[in-house]
Amino acid sequence: MNAKARHSAAMQDKAPRTERGRRTLRRLLDAAAAEFGERGFHDASINGITQRAGAALGSFYTYFDSKEEVFRALVSHMGQLTRQFISERIGSAPDRLTAERMGIEAFIEFVREHKDLYRIVMEAQFVAEDAYRAYYQVFEEAYRRNLKAAESRGEIRGGPAEERAWALIGMNVFLGLRYGVWEEDKSPAEVAAAVADMLNFGLSPKPAEA
Amino acid sequence: MNAKARHSAAMQDKAPRTERGRRTLRRLLDAAAAEFGERGFHDASINGITQRAGAALGSFYTYFDSKEEVFRALVSHMGQLTRQFISERIGSAPDRLTAERMGIEAFIEFVREHKDLYRIVMEAQFVAEDAYRAYYQVFEEAYRRNLKAAESRGEIRGGPAEERAWALIGMNVFLGLRYGVWEEDKSPAEVAAAVADMLNFGLSPKPAEA
DNA sequence: TCGAAACATGAGTCAACATTCAACTTCAGG
DNA sequence: CCTGAAGTTGAATGTTGACTCATGTTTCGA
Numbered sequence: 001m002n003a004k005a006r007h008s009a010a011m012q013d014k015a016p017r018t019e020r021g022r023r024t025l026r027r028l029l030d031a032a033a034a035e036f037g038e039r040g041f042h043d044a045s046i047n048g049i050t051q052r053a054g055a056a057l058g059s060f061y062t063y064f065d066s067k068e069e070v071f072r073a074l075v076s077h078m079g080q081l082t083r084q085f086i087s088e089r090i091g092s093a094p095d096r097l098t099a100e101r102m103g104i105e106a107f108i109e110f111v112r113e114h115k116d117l118y119r120i121v122m123e124a125q126f127v128a129e130d131a132y133r134a135y136y137q138v139f140e141e142a143y144r145r146n147l148k149a150a151e152s153r154g155e156i157r158g159g160p161a162e163e164r165a166w167a168l169i170g171m172n173v174f175l176g177l178r179y180g181v182w183e184e185d186k187s188p189a190e191v192a193a194a195v196a197d198m199l200n201f202g203l204s205p206k207p208a209e210a
Numbered sequence: 211m212n213a214k215a216r217h218s219a220a221m222q223d224k225a226p227r228t229e230r231g232r233r234t235l236r237r238l239l240d241a242a243a244a245e246f247g248e249r250g251f252h253d254a255s256i257n258g259i260t261q262r263a264g265a266a267l268g269s270f271y272t273y274f275d276s277k278e279e280v281f282r283a284l285v286s287h288m289g290q291l292t293r294q295f296i297s298e299r300i301g302s303a304p305d306r307l308t309a310e311r312m313g314i315e316a317f318i319e320f321v322r323e324h325k326d327l328y329r330i331v332m333e334a335q336f337v338a339e340d341a342y343r344a345y346y347q348v349f350e351e352a353y354r355r356n357l358k359a360a361e362s363r364g365e366i367r368g369g370p371a372e373e374r375a376w377a378l379i380g381m382n383v384f385l386g387l388r389y390g391v392w393e394e395d396k397s398p399a400e401v402a403a404a405v406a407d408m409l410n411f412g413l414s415p416k417p418a419e420a
Numbered sequence: 421t422c423g424a425a426a427c428a429t430g431a432g433t434c435a436a437c438a439t440t441c442a443a444c445t446t447c448a449g450g
Numbered sequence: 451c452c453t454g455a456a457g458t459t460g461a462a463t464g465t466t467g468a469c470t471c472a473t474g475t476t477t478c479g480a
Contacts, residue, residue: 017426018477024427040336042252045467056429058471067468094294097414126250126333133392156413163385163396163404170384171377178376182343186373194373202341203366203374204307204410207417227456230446234457255437266459268441277438 014063025063027053029077034072037116041071041127056113065198072115075124075131077115078139096150100168102150107172108188111180140165157208171195224273235273237263239287239389242280247326251281251337285341288327291350295320306360310378311406317382318398321390328391350375367418377410381405 030054035044050057064070072188089106093099098176111118116132124132143165179191202208226232241262245254256277260267274280299316303309321328334342353375360366389401413419 020477021427025348046469047467057431057469058289059427061469062427082373100413115437117274123336126336143316154415157411157415159413160230164408166384166388167381167405167408170380170382170387173384174376174380175373177380191373192227194370195377197369197418198374198409198412200379200412202408202410202418203310203369205364205367208407208411228447231457256439257437267439268459269463271439271458272457 003028007206010099016063021062024055024059026064026082027132028055028060029070032117033074033120036071036074036123037119040119040124041067060162069158071124071126072122072131074117074120075135078114078121079113079135082107082110083115083138083142095153095155096146097155097196097200099146100199101192104195105188105192108180108191109178111176112184115181122177124201136169139169143168168199176192224275226273234263234265234269238265238270238273239280239283243284243326243330245286246333247263247279247329250329251333281334282338282341284327284330285338285345288331289345290325291324291327291412292317292320293352296368300408305363305365306356307365307406307410309356310409311402314385314405315380315398315402317386318390318401321386321400322394325391328386332387346379349379353378378409381409 016025017156029050031049032044034052035048038044039048044067046060047057049070050060053059060070064073085105086103089127090099090102091145093102121132121135124135140162147156147161151161175191175195179186179188226235227390229287238259244262244382245258248254249258254277255340256270257267259280260270263269274283296313296316300309300312331342331345334345355373357366357371357374361368361371385401385405389396389398
């Protein structure tokens with residue numbers, strides 16, 4: 001996916017045309033991720049971004065229309081990275097329940113490796129709510145599809161896919177926050193195994209009615 | 211819980227001493243909740259708050275030291291309201307699994323009635339992270355205690371309480387966001403029932419091994 | 421080699437608040 | 451009906467930082 005497509009229509013005119021331009025854009029994007037991740041949207045400054053990127057203040061506006069636009073670009077970028085990483089990691093799962101456990105493990109690992117971008121996604125709820133909703137909407141749809149498919153294969157018990165999807169997303173998000181961003185005191189595998197057990201068999205000591 | 215205790219040591223000197231003062235403080239608090247809830251921390255202005263409260267700009271500083279301080283006061287206030295509401299609602303539950311379902315239902319209802327305060331809590335992650343962590347820490351501890359107790363009563367299968375607690379918190383948070391804040395297209399009871407089934411019996415079509 | 425398109429630069433502009441403060445009002449107790 | 455503590459007022463201050471733009475430099479096709 002190239003820069004032009006990634007940043008949508010608003011960027012058409014600002015897309016770099018030379019190799020030098022592409023390098024500068026990349027540096028600005030990396031710098032912005034670091035700046036936003038460390039200081040949050042409002043405390044981040046364009047100055048800080050260009051400083052980190054080793055570019056002049058004005059250069060920022062050669063590639064972006066506003067502070068919010070880079071932010072949105074980063075949210076969208078994170079969405080793609082995440083989906084790609086997770087889907088690669090759970091691709092080898094023999095069934096949905098295993099996929100669920102591997103997904104949790106992979107997600108926590110991923111968050112640890114991309115704390116900056118992850119904080120940006122979470123902050124998007126307040127800076128670019130539409131981008132935030134879109135981000136999770138995509139996950140919800142994927143989850144729904146996967147749950148339906150697994151149900152029809154008999155891998156899981158039948159039930160409403162939408163509510164389950166949001167519940168699973170919430171679980172992942174908070175596990176990522178607690179064990180990925182806040183503290184790394186437990187291994188992702190350990191956390192995933194613990195939660196997967198609850199997810200597979202439930203909390204009830206008695207099995208479900210037929 | 212009175213205003214002095216609620217807003218901690220930092221407010222000692224600013225506590226109102228007369229009835230008139232208490233009324234103004236209350237108006238400012240309500241106005242601040244509305245302003246922060248609607249516009250977010252950074253777009254909210256002290257001017258907007260005092261305007262809504264029908265007070266003068268300077269009066270704000272008679273009761274608060276800074277913009278961030280009211281914000282923190284509101285986060286803490288929301289924590290108390292939430293815990294009180296939920297615990298009242300699940301007080302009558304015969305067992306933990308029922309409590310879990312009732313808790314989800316109550317939480318979604320509560321969020322619907324307090325959208326402003328709920329957005330403030332979520333935004334606290336970026337405005338006052340310590341307050342945000344403290345908020346969820348309290349829930350985690352309560353969850354852990356409840357899960358342990360239920361386990362020892364044989365109401366639920368044994369397992370790691372901490373990971374389960376964070377998973378359950380995440381579920382509730384996202385269900386509250388989706389079905390409480392974003393869209394009210396499903397009844398809280400419906401959502402709670404759907405998720406409680408997954409929580410009780412798991413997704414696996416086969417029961418857990420002994 | 422030349423010219424134009426791309427790109428880079430950073431001082432300067434400008435509006436938006438958070439916060440302060442000195443003057444003013446209210447009101448209860450004496 | 452006086453006095454001082456409590457509360458109210460909003461103009462003024464000061465800072466901050468996004469965004470502009472005129473000027474300069476680099477790249478590259480012809």
